[in-house]
Amino acid sequence: MKIVLIGGEKIAYHLARRFLSKGHNVMIVNKNERFCDEMAKKLRAVIVRGDGSKRYVLEQLELDRSDLFVALTPYDQDNLVACLTASRVYGIERPVAMVNDPDNKAVFEKMGIKSVVSPTEILGVALEDSLFREHITNLLPSSEKVSILRIEMTEKSPILGEAIKDIPLPNESVIGAIIRDDEVVIPRGNTVIEMGDVLLVLSSPTVQSSVFETLLGEV
Secondary structure, eight states: OEEEEESOSHHHHHHHHHHHHTTOEEEEEESOHHHHHHHHHHOSSEEEESOTTSHHHHGGGOOOTTSEEEEOOSOHHHHHHHHHHHHHTTOOSSOEEEOSSGGGHHHHHHTTOOEEEOHHHHHHHHHHHHHTTTTEEEOSOOOSSOEEEEEEOOTTOTTTTOBGGGOOOOTTEEEEEEEETTEEEOOOTTOBOOTTOEEEEEEOGGGHHHHHHHHHSOO
């Protein structure tokens, strides 16, 4: 597979090393002459100096619809233009864009760029996982649609003694099961949360912080 990395420097370098080690063909496109010269010395990749958001530069790459096209510049607008050009002009099936401002993610998706990566969101999730790792385990790999969280109730949990129906969880989350004394309890509205309960919570990743705050009293 040919992998085309547009912009970025350190991240492009490390991604290129990773893909090259797996036997892929890699092309790096970057405006920085010094960076291009350095990459040409360090990597067995095709290096193209130029602005990857410009059509005349992309024409040099002989893109095929099966190529993996990744836009990594620090400018979201350039990443959007590059991905739209790759998709609409060259037929790239699923270009990947990095968004530096997570608020722009919805804009990319509305414009038809479905594979959008936000480093800020990824770091945020990682920090939340780290903050709550003593009491929380995500039972599914990271997903944009749903997480299954395993949350242990401690003496600090503000919902101890509360009935399920009285717990103000976000609408996009639900307590699916409770593990209590090695038994599985299917919760009802009047089920009361006890010390030591392990809650299995289905949640949209977008409301996880609210779920943590409600169940653990922490943000």
